[in-house]
């Protein structure tokens with residue numbers, strides 16, 4: 001699937017037909033937390049989180065149209081944040097099955113197999129480079145610096161890298177880091193490759209790549225919390241753009257701008 005855009009220059013190395021395997025660790029279905037969590041509780045959280053992401057970007061990004069690159073696009077490349085036709089959405093994922101799914105359902109305007117940090121798009125091709133729930137997997141695979149440098153290279157002047165990732169300084173993030181260290185994360189929540197990221201690391205990587213960062217908490221709630229508790233804590237999320245409070249979010253949003 002190739003759309004009609006300046007990106008159709010043949011510069012990208014791979015396309016939907018490539019069969020390199022995904023780098024994510026296999027997911028263990030029979031884990032403790034999945035046995036305890038109901039689908040409806042998880043869905044409640046996902047809906048709230050997507051609405052918060054949308055609100056934050058509407059308030060802070062200052063873009064109403066453009067070309068977006070979603071890296072690690074999975075099944076959901078980010079249409080809830082960048083609707084068609086105002087935004088052209090280019091999806092990239094290391095997993096060919098996910099790329100094929102996105103191609104078939106038309107959730108993106110273009111989709112390609114590719115690895116973060118190794119993409120061959122021309123410089124200054126995008127208004128936004130989106131990493132939604134991906135950098136914390138890449139942190140398990142290796143350094144994050146190539147992702148940030150690549151985003152800086154691919155962004156047009158005034159564009160922004162947007163990363164939405166689990167935060168290390170929230171109690172759930174700290175618990176997850178301890179579970180990783182004790183090598184019990186797979187038994188507890190199905191995978192060893194969820195590495196919560198510290199606000200300091202996200203901001204430091206952005207600055208080192210020459211981007212100008214700001215941080216927000218998307219939410220303080222956790223998808224495993226009982227629904228009434230989620231409802232009662234959700235109003236706290238309104239504090240999520242205050243600098244000190246932002247750092248403690250369960251899910252963080254980094255907006256890191258390229259110079260205009």
Ligand SMILES: C[S@@+](CC[C@H](N)C(=O)[O-])C[C@H]1O[C@@H](n2cnc3c(N)ncnc32)[C@H](O)[C@@H]1O
Nearest residue numbers: 022072073074076093094095115116132133134
């Ligand atoms: C948790 S999913 C997130 C999917 C989507 N962004 C979303 O918000 O639903 C992580 C995705 O990142 C992809 N991924 C992991 N490591 C990657 C890498 N190094 N380069 C490209 N994609 C990667 C996985 O294949 C998977 O589809």
